[in-house]
Amino acid sequence: MVTRVATYTSHTLLSNLALRNAANVTDLNTQASSGYKSRNYSGIADSSQRLLNLEAEYTRTEQYLRNTTQAKLRLQNMESAVDTMSSIAVKIKSLLVQSLSANQADDVNLDNEAKQAMEQISNLLNTNLDGRYLFAGGRSELPAVDIDKMYAPDNYMSESGVTLTDATTLASLGVTDGEIQIVSTDVNGASSTSTVDYDPTTWTIADLRNAINGNTTDGAIATLRGLDEHEGPRLNIENVGNGTITITEIAGGNILNALGMTKIPNPRPDTSYYTGDQQILEARIDDQYDVSYGILADDPAFQSLIQGLGIAAATTDQDALNVAMGHISDAINNLPNIQGKIGLDIANIERFETRHEDYKIFAAQAISDIETVDVPLTLAELSQYETALQASFISISKSSDLSLANYLR
Numbered sequence: 279m280v281t282r283v284a285t286y287t288s289h290t291l292l293s294n295l296a297l298r299n300a301a302n303v304t305d306l307n308t309q310a311s312s313g314y315k316s317r318n319y320s321g322i323a324d325s326s327q328r329l330l331n332l333e334a335e336y337t338r339t340e341q342y343l344r345n346t347t348q349a350k351l352r353l354q355n356m357e358s359a360v361d362t363m364s365s366i367a368v369k370i371k372s373l374l375v376q377s378l379s380a381n382q383a384d385d386v387n388l389d390n391e392a393k394q395a396m397e398q399i400s401n402l403l404n405t406n407l408d409g410r411y412l413f414a415g416g417r418s419e420l421p422a423v424d425i426d427k428m429y430a431p432d433n434y435m436s437e438s439g440v441t442l443t444d445a446t447t448l449a450s451l452g453v454t455d456g457e458i459q460i461v462s463t464d465v466n467g468a469s470s471t472s473t474v475d476y477d478p479t480t481w482t483i484a485d486l487r488n489a490i491n492g493n494t495t496d497g498a499i500a501t502l503r504g505l506d507e508h509e510g511p512r513l514n515i516e517n518v519g520n521g522t523i524t525i526t527e528i529a530g531g532n533i534l535n536a537l538g539m540t541k542i543p544n545p546r547p548d549t550s551y552y553t554g555d556q557q558i559l560e561a562r563i564d565d566q567y568d569v570s571y572g573i574l575a576d577d578p579a580f581q582s583l584i585q586g587l588g589i590a591a592a593t594t595d596q597d598a599l600n601v602a603m604g605h606i607s608d609a610i611n612n613l614p615n616i617q618g619k620i621g622l623d624i625a626n627i628e629r630f631e632t633r634h635e636d637y638k639i640f641a642a643q644a645i646s647d648i649e650t651v652d653v654p655l656t657l658a659e660l661s662q663y664e665t666a667l668q669a670s671f672i673s674i675s676k677s678s679d680l681s682l683a684n685y686l687r
Contacts, residue, residue, distance in 0.1 A: 416557030437538025456531015
């Protein structure tokens with residue numbers, strides 16, 4: 279087709295219109311098939327910066343949600359573990375009440391029940407989630423507690439009817455000349471033996487304690503303290519290695535009988551079972567906001583429960599069981615406080631979690647509005663442009679037939 283001077287302008291206008299319609303048809307076809315307005319940022323240049331900002335915020339919000347989900351899951355597992363501990367404590371207290379009221383500790387099988395409870399407490403404090411021990415603080419790759427160190431150390435204690443001080447003389451207690459042999463075995467089976475040759479005519483309780491404590495090769499240590507803060511001090515000779523200890527009279531002495539020394543589990547506060555550290559976990563759950571969460575296995579409530587179980591598992595002595603009852607009661611009173619703290623941490627995290635979930639929905643919709651098209655509407659628009667394109671082709675074809683000769687005929 280030859281374009282004449284007379285028809286050049288109209289032909290150019292029709293051609294440009296047809297090209298624009300063809301371009302629009304191509305773009306709309308691409309949008310309808312892909313669902314996106316453009317395959318690159320230049321196609322949405324007027325909204326590209328807003329899109330980049332929204333995508334960055336969306337990614338950051340997703341990370342915060344992962345952090346909140348992880349922290350909440352850990353706290354929920356800890357809360358469940360503490361709840362189980364509370365149930366165990368209530369059960370053991372019931373057995374202690376029965377044993378103390380009827381003097382039937384053997385009948386209720388208290389020692390075995392306490393040992394089983396100790397194993398359960400150990401497993402609960404060593405709760406592991408995704409390779410992390412939850413109650414171990416920052417040393418989460420290691421178990422939080424060592425069950426071999428959870429039981430009360432082997433311990434000899436003088437009778438409760440005799441109040442002792444460092445100045446009390448052995449002669450005033452009726453002690454006769456002799457020696458005692460102390461055999462200590464630690465949890466690894468290593469044994470040590472020492473002999474204390476005392477002089478009842480000049481020695482005091484302080485001299486006896488110093489003689490026992492001064493033997494650095496022995497695993498025993500002597501202290502003065504009662505079963506609890508309500509009774510007077512007694513002489514305690516314990517195994518510091520958390521193993522067994524045996525004291526025997528030799529050379530005709532009677533010091534054990536004179537002081538009424540019997541094996542009663544050590545009642546002193548002890549957290550040597552804890553193998554973690556003091557680091558409290560933190561999670562970044564919002565801009566410039568970290569939440570500290572979690573409980574350590576050396577918490578006083580856990581310590582009280584472990585002390586009570588350790589004593590109940592090793593003796594039927596009524597005085598000792600009363601002390602065990604006190605520890606268990608303290609645990610029952612304080613474990614709900616731990617659950618409350620965990621619950622507050624969960625509520626705090628959920629508050630931010632809800633906010634992030636809401637913003638994620640908003641950001642996803644805003645990103646979609648910028649990037650995507652309404653396919654049915656696009657198809658309708660495509661149909662219009664295809665019709666216009668066909669009309670443009672027809673107009674070009676008709677314009678090519680226009681001439682003065684045809685008009686005059």
